[in-house]
């Protein structure tokens with residue numbers, strides 16, 4: 001008897017959009033999942049032996065890459081930041097849209113880039129890679145949130161962060177100066193599990209079909 005499949009999902013904003021899609025794919029967490037008082041981190045699924053685990057977005061990729069979870073949902077920002085060899089992202093779920101951008105203090109933008117910069121970000125690899133392409137050495141100050149404070153307080157001259165509506169940048173006196181990456185949420189799987197467990201391949205096909213269906217429906221109603 002194969003062990004239960006573990007499906008990792010982030011606990012924050014992707015979740016709201018992911019749950020209806022998961023339900024259409026037959027992945028429905030039990031009632032405890034919705035109980036705000038519960039401290040459980042692992043949940044049974046209705047009508048299946050699958051377990052859901054609810055973890056931080058970056059940790060979804062770590063659990064799946066190491067095979068501790070076989071399937072997950074995470075932003076393409078996280079997939080690109082880690083670039084794990086054992087992690088495969090076969091389905092663009094067309095939810096969780098945002099982008100990763102460079103921002104700096106509004107009114108202090110400069111035309112030419114210096115050879116060395118200090119940048120605050122939660123994405124050290126993507127940040128370094130972006131500036132390397134421009135011939136700039138980026139010293140990354142790793143922050144886990146509230147990046148927008150860094151330039152004003154002199155911690156860095158720029159930030160690299162997620163932008164959706166642009167409100168957070170604006171309300172903190174920053175302006176977007178270049179876009180690095182368009183982002184959407186992906187279904188991710190552990191490569192070895194995909195090869196050895198047919199339930200993983202079946203889930204990939206189910207999500208792929210759902211996304212195609214949703215795109216066709218959106219096209220038809222446009």
Ligand SMILES: Nc1ncnc2c1ncn2[C@@H]1O[C@H](COP(=O)(O)OP(=O)(O)OP(=O)(O)O)[C@@H](O)[C@H]1O
Nearest residue numbers: 010011012013014015055056057075096098162164
């Ligand atoms: N405006 C936005 N700000 C942040 N993330 C966004 C935004 N819009 C979409 N996303 C996506 O949501 C992901 C974060 O997912 P989510 O908030 O569900 O995770 P989390 O576990 O709460 O994150 P964290 O570890 O940052 O608390 C990002 O990696 C990105 O792909």
Ligand SMILES: O=P(O)(O)OC[C@H]1O[C@H](OP(=O)(O)OP(=O)(O)O)[C@H](O)[C@@H]1O
Nearest residue numbers: 145146161162163164165166167168169
């Ligand atoms: O362009 P906007 O619509 O304003 O969204 C962008 C903001 O949302 C995210 O932060 P989040 O709310 O996830 O909080 P965090 O600082 O804890 O990451 C991101 O890091 C930006 O700060």
